Amino acid sequence: MPVDFTQYxxxxxxxxxxxxxxxFLKQQIKELGYDPHELLPVIEVAIEHAKKFxxxxxxxxxxxxxxxxxxxxxxYLSLRGVxxxxxxxxxxxxxxxxxxxxxxxxAGLSFESGIPLTxxxxxxxxxxxxxxxxxxxxDREKCLKFKLEFKKICDKKQVGTSHRLIVKNFPEYxxxxxxxxxxxLIERAAKELNKVIHxxxxxxxxxxxxxxxxxxxxxxxxxxxxxxxxxxxYVFNCFLDYIKRTELRNQMFIFVIVGYSEREExxxxxxxxxxxxxxxxxxxxIGLNLERLHEENYIxxxxxxxxxxxxxxx
Amino acid sequence: xxxxxxxxxxxIALKLAYLYPDLSPEKISDIIISSIESEPMLREIFExxxxxxxxxxxxxxxKVKRAPVKKAKEIKxxxxxxxxxxxxxxxxxxxxxxxxxIPSIPYDGEIVQETPLPQPSNANLMIQRMAAVKPYIxxxxxxxxxxxxxxxxxxxxxxTTKSKRFVILSSKILEEVxxxxxxxxxxxxxxxxxxxxxxxxxxxEVILNEVLSVLDMDLKLRRKKFHVNCIEELYRGEDLxxxxxxxxxxxxxxFKDLIYEKIRAIVLHEYRRFHRLTSLEFIEGKISYHExxxxxxxxxxxxxxxxxx
Numbered sequence: 001m002p003v004d005f006t007q008y009x010x011x012x013x014x015x016x017x018x019x020x021x022x023x024f025l026k027q028q029i030k031e032l033g034y035d036p037h038e039l040l041p042v043i044e045v046a047i048e049h050a051k052k053f054x055x056x057x058x059x060x061x062x063x064x065x066x067x068x069x070x071x072x073x074x075x076y077l078s079l080r081g082v083x084x085x086x087x088x089x090x091x092x093x094x095x096x097x098x099x100x101x102x103x104x105x106x107a108g109l110s111f112e113s114g115i116p117l118t119x120x121x122x123x124x125x126x127x128x129x130x131x132x133x134x135x136x137x138x139d140r141e142k143c144l145k146f147k148l149e150f151k152k153i154c155d156k157k158q159v160g161t162s163h164r165l166i167v168k169n170f171p172e173y174x175x176x177x178x179x180x181x182x183x184x185l186i187e188r189a190a191k192e193l194n195k196v197i198h199x200x201x202x203x204x205x206x207x208x209x210x211x212x213x214x215x216x217x218x219x220x221x222x223x224x225x226x227x228x229x230x231x232x233x234y235v236f237n238c239f240l241d242y243i244k245r246t247e248l249r250n251q252m253f254i255f256v257i258v259g260y261s262e263r264e265e266x267x268x269x270x271x272x273x274x275x276x277x278x279x280x281x282x283x284x285x286i287g288l289n290l291e292r293l294h295e296e297n298y299i300x301x302x303x304x305x306x307x308x309x310x311x312x313x314x
Numbered sequence: 315x316x317x318x319x320x321x322x323x324x325x326i327a328l329k330l331a332y333l334y335p336d337l338s339p340e341k342i343s344d345i346i347i348s349s350i351e352s353e354p355m356l357r358e359i360f361e362x363x364x365x366x367x368x369x370x371x372x373x374x375x376x377k378v379k380r381a382p383v384k385k386a387k388e389i390k391x392x393x394x395x396x397x398x399x400x401x402x403x404x405x406x407x408x409x410x411x412x413x414x415x416i417p418s419i420p421y422d423g424e425i426v427q428e429t430p431l432p433q434p435s436n437a438n439l440m441i442q443r444m445a446a447v448k449p450y451i452x453x454x455x456x457x458x459x460x461x462x463x464x465x466x467x468x469x470x471x472x473x474t475t476k477s478k479r480f481v482i483l484s485s486k487i488l489e490e491v492x493x494x495x496x497x498x499x500x501x502x503x504x505x506x507x508x509x510x511x512x513x514x515x516x517x518x519e520v521i522l523n524e525v526l527s528v529l530d531m532d533l534k535l536r537r538k539k540f541h542v543n544c545i546e547e548l549y550r551g552e553d554l555x556x557x558x559x560x561x562x563x564x565x566x567x568x569f570k571d572l573i574y575e576k577i578r579a580i581v582l583h584e585y586r587r588f589h590r591l592t593s594l595e596f597i598e599g600k601i602s603y604h605e606x607x608x609x610x611x612x613x614x615x616x617x618x619x620x621x622x623x
Contacts, residue, residue, distance in 0.1 A: 012555055020551040062618045065578070068551045069586055070614050077593040077606075084597055 014051045017068045021047050024072050025079060032083060041112060041302040042082055043075070045288045050074035081293045082300050089309035092254070092284050092299070096173050097312045099282075101254040103166060104178040104271060108259015108287060109303045113160040115183050116153065118229040124149060133228040147182075147226060151219040154183045162258070162303040163189040168313045170197060171210040175253060178213045178271065180233075180260065184220050186212060203236040209246060213239055215267075233264025235271060249274055255283040256310075258303050286310075484521050487512045488528070495531040500539070506581055506620050513570065522569035529576040536583055544579035574622040585617035 025043050026036035036043070050071045062070065095101075107117050116124065128146045130136045136143050167189045170177060177197075179186060190197045200211045201218040215234050217226030227234045243249050255275045262268055276283040285298045286306050292298040299306055308314065487508050494505055501509075509525060516522070533544055566574065589610050596606040 016554045017551060020554065024550075062614055063621045063623055064552055064555060065548070065582060066585060066614055066617050066621055069582060069589070070610070073586060073589040073593065073610070076590075077596070080593065080597055 012064075014055060014067075014071065017051075017071055018047060021050075021068065021072050021075060025075055028076055029079060029083075034083060038305040038308075039079065039082070039302065042079065042288060042290075042300065042305075045290060046075040046078040046082075047071065049078055049290050078290050078293070081290075085293075085299055085301070086309075088296070088299050089306070092256075092310045093312060095254045095282055096169075096256075096310065099252050099254050100173055100175050101256050102176045102178070102248075102275065103174050103256050103258060104180070104260060104267075105166070105258045105303075106180050106260025109162050109166075109179075110157075110160065110181050110183050110185055111259065112162070112302055112304050113157045113183075113185055115157055115181065115185070121229065124153075133230045136228065143226075144222065147217075147219070147222050150182060151222065154185070154219050157183070157185065159185050159189045159192060160304055162307045164193065165307045165311050165314070167193055167195055167197065169311045170195075170212075173312050176211060176213065176248070178215070180214075180216045180264075180267065182217045182219055182226060184218065187220065200236065200238065203238050206238050206242055211242075215239070231264070233266035233268075235266050240270065249278070253281065255281050256286065257283070258286045258307070260287075484512055484516055484518070488521065488524050491528050492524075495528055495535065498535065500535050500584070501529075501532045501580055503581070503584060503616050503620060506577060506584070509573075509577065510620060510622070513573065517567060517570075519569060522567075522573060526569060526573055526576070529573060529580065532580055533576060536580070540583070540587070542583060544583045545575065548575070548579045548582060577620070577622050581617050581620045585613055588613045 022043060025046070029036040029039055029043075053074050054067060054070050107115070111117060124146065125131070125133065125136060128136065128142045128149065130139060130142050136146055163185045166174060166177060166186060177186065187197065187199065197212050198208065198210070199214060199218075199220075200206055201214040201221045202224055213236070214221075215227065215236055217224060225234075255272075257272070262272060275281060283297060285292075286301065286303060287298070288300060288302070289298070290300055293300050299310070491501065491505050491509060494501055509528075512521070512525065536542060536544060592601070592606055592609045592613070595601045596603065601609070
């Protein structure tokens, strides 16, 4: 989010520092022995965070060069914090190795591949001739157009490291994958790696075990139901039966939530709450919220970078 | 009004004259008067300055012992106010700052008052400089505070005496900063402050040349110790700003421009170094987030004061 112009203090927008600060941080990350491209999303978040920090606190006049250094140094601190999570990575990796895991993945997983996030999806909604998701749900034709357009966008995107890593660790260390994204990047990664992953993208009876669950819709199932961002989320009844039948709720596993905002009620009540708290299980969240950096079970970083650190099969 | 009162006012006037060379003696008098008028505490101190001598204070203390409780409390408060003034005079190199340039800085939603940072070594420097220039300033106080007819008179001295005094003072500062770099240490914010002060009252090319070589040595040390090229690092980013928004840099003499460029580089690097060290302390859990915020903010404020514009 751009920082407002603050005429009375800086006389210019802090956004002018974005590019040089980004270059500075890339250089610093390189010097620390990491690939700056892997950390790009977190670099951007760190810069925005630093600009807010400077904007909120500096009521005194600072020369632009000192101001810029302040942004650079504060953003660098955030990045050092991200890189210094080694203990957390190790802790989670060891636990996944010992107990296996269930992954719940949201839009953050596909962000680095360029799949549009909720906040930019509205452009596509408008492109399809409707104003909002409600109108889209009511108009079958336009809804179909929306799905097809989204599929076209997906087809142009590349499979990311995180998708490949999830596939490689399934089902040995990742018992179930709950994917709330419409894209088919995990499936494409499986094809690339010649691995068979059974997918459930419709609420039907399931007999076997170890699946990729897609409750919210799938570009490979255009006719099926898609859950839009303004809804409460949706969980298949067959999934609820499945966890009863397989006694998954009573099993010990590590629950990992990647790039998901947890705003959908249905998902929280039927999956997150029972898996995390009934009975209590080690639950880890991976995201880009720098304010949660100090939390023991929250790992800050882009999915591609963090999954590389925490998954046993590289 | 006692002698101490005069000394204090002369110090304030001198400091103002140093900080703002364009201010006329009349304007300086106005500032002093307005500060007295706008600050009840200072006014109170000034009013009770009839008691500043040692004998008078002792007398007042005796009075406390003998006086009834209410009166004793009143006198005690006055003594406290005097102690406050004395303390202020000793720790603050800029006595006027605490009266009319207190910035309010929101700190986690709360409004806090930022008091100027105590800089004991600078205070010593100021005292030396005041001692050197004091005989050339006269401040005529009003008969009472109410009349407000203060008058400051600058007595002109012969150029030779003046330059002789400055040379002595300059060589002292040069000696101090030279010692720092020769011992393999880098210059601190305090050292830069000293150099800044020196530059304010000299255009002597011999002195400026020496300052330049001290700064060069410092930059060499920095490159050796921290593997950075400060000068190259300096201008990155500022070109991004539209021309009219860039930091204004009026051209001075050739040497002064060179010196200011190097000072900018050193201040910038010193600021980054401090910030980085504080960040590490925070990452290692040695200090809290609030402490990190406070410290880094403090560094930014000091760096901004020293960064030549």
